[in-house]
Amino acid sequence: MTETESNVYDVVVIGAGPVGENVADRTRAAGLTTAIVESELVGGECSYWACMPSKALLRPVIARADARRTPGLSQAVRGPLDAAAVLAHRDYYTSDWKDDGQVQWVEGIGADLYRGQGRLAGPRTVEVTGPDGARRVLTARHAVAVCTGSRAALPGLPGLADVRPWTSREATSAHEVPGRLIVVGGGVVAVEMATAWQALGSRVTVLVRGGGLLDRMEPFAGELVARALTEAGADLRTGTSVKSVSRENGTVVAVTDTGERIEADEILFATGRAPRTDDLGLETVGLEPGSWLETDDSLRVTGHDWLYAVGDVNHRALLTHQGKYQARIAGAAIAARATGERGLDTAPWGAHAATADHAAVPQVVFTDPEAASVGLTLAEAERAGHRVRAVDVDLATVAGAGLYADGYTGRARMVVDLEDEILRGVTFVGPGVGEMIHSATIAVAGQVPVHRLWHAVPSYPTISEVWLRLLEAYRDN
Incomplete structure (x- = not known):
């Protein structure tokens, strides 16, 4: 019988993705002893199967598209992408799915890394089962932070497992370009992977149950990306559901709700996410296994003064950058509570409140054109009871956009709160707009009044001059 090892730390973090790493970084910086537990690769989903590999696949696609819209350069880039080189570039950014560098970083901040499956075993207690079957019990004096993220949620279609469908993981790590690819879904993963694999040589069919793409953004975002x-x-194909799938002689066959058979070499289901909490021991502390974990704004789980849920697992905002923001808040809150050196500031926009989760969440969709947004859409602002007005500008009217690309197509919208004259939300769609969204994030998070924005002068001739056009449209109409 294997002897169980026991160790005591101030903080135990379950999950060593970007979110868990940032919690550990903040607690270590505060002088708290910290253990971090990881069952897969240190660096998590973002580093190996999401943000980094997907953007490595998409960057050559977007660069070629921009070049083709540039006089004097367009004729030089008419050929196909070098798929092998693109995939090798992706492999470089995933470190060939090796986590040595990430492990060194964890060691460098002075945290102890435990490899294995971590499960709660009661209050402030985490049991780790290592790859060799050895058991270790970690006890936290102050806090346990659950940073286990989310996984792809697959529909309950009969025989789906036999088809061996792609999820986001397979879509970002595949080593061959499928001749034909079916993408099921209309969200961010669906449109980004459709964009990437279509450009790499696949014949892509996108099946969307709803009426359009990117339904959590302003409607024009999905419309421009769809076009x-x-x-x-x-x-x-919108308004289309998959009723059954099978693999016949190596070919995937998807049957739609109208009875149509669509054949492909692979099928990607990008139909949502589920929390990685099903094998986490939540039942030992009175929580439901497999559930999202509800938290307050300091990221502490409701009803548990020692348990924190940070990142995707709390379902506040399923974005890596937002999870890292939460991690900084949670780490500061854990340290403040543990040391008692200063009180908690959990007022809106306070040091220990993840207020941006409610009011200023930014996102970039790396399609061609890019779609970028922060804060509330017009519909969301109206549902929240704000008296607002949407101001729209055609990005093609901005001098910088025309210089950026011939035939530039794009649109910008700001949602103005008419009571306070601050921005509740901003959306840009067009080539190159991803690099512009942080200015909008500052305006929304900083609650900058419209009259003050007049004094934030955009450089000419850049696409950022759209800010002036938006303010003029607000003033003149």
Whole structure:
């Protein structure tokens, strides 16, 4: 019988992705002893199967598209992408799915890394089962932070497992370009992967149950991305559900709700996310296994003064950058409570309140065109009871946009609160707009009054001059 090792720390973090790493970094910086537990690769989903590999696949696609819209350069980039080189570039950014560098970083901050499956075993207690079957019990004096993220949620279609469908993981790590690819879904993963694999040589069919793409953004975002995907050669079908799937002689067959059979080499289901909490021992502390974990704004789990849930697992904002923001808040809150050196500031926009989760969440969709947004859409602001007005500008009217690309197509919107004259939300769609969204995030998070924005002068001739056009449209209408 294997002897159980026991160790005591101030803080135990379950999950060594970017979120868990940032919690550990903040607690170590505060002088708290910290253990971090990881069952897969240190660095997590973002580093190996999400943010980094997906953007490595997409960057050559977007660069080629921009070049093709640039006079004097367009004729030089008419050929196909070098798929092998793109995939090798992706492999470089995932460190070939080796986590040595990430492990060194954890060691460098002075945290102790435990490899294995971590499960709660009662209050402030985490049991780790290592790859060799050895058991270790970690006890936390002050806090346990659950940073286990989310996984792809697959629909309950009969025989789906036998088809061996792609999820986001397979879509970002595949080593061959499928001749034909079916993408099921209309969200961020669906449109980004459709964009990437279509450009790399797949014939892509996108099946969307709803009426359009990117339904959590302003409607024009999905419309412009849908138009571009179609023009690139993708077969986009809205109002279409998959009723059954099978693999026949190596070919995937998807049958839609109208009875149509669509054949492909691979099928990607990008139909949502589920929390990685099903094998976490939540039942030992009175919580439901497999559930999202509800938290207050300091990221402390409701009803548990020692337990924190940070990142995707709390379902506040399923974005890596937002999870890292939460981690900084949670780490500061844990340290403040543990040391008692200063009180908690949990007022809106306070040092220990993740207020941006409610009011200023930024996101970039790396399609062609890019779609970027922060804060509330017009519909969300109206549902929240704000008296607002949407101000729209055609980005093609901005001098910098025309210089950026011939035939530039894009749109910008700001949602203005008419009571306070601050921005509740901003959306940009067009080539290159991803690099502009942080200015909007500052305006929304900082609650900068419209009259003050007049004094934030955009440089000419850049696409950022759209800010002036938006303010003029607000003033003149």
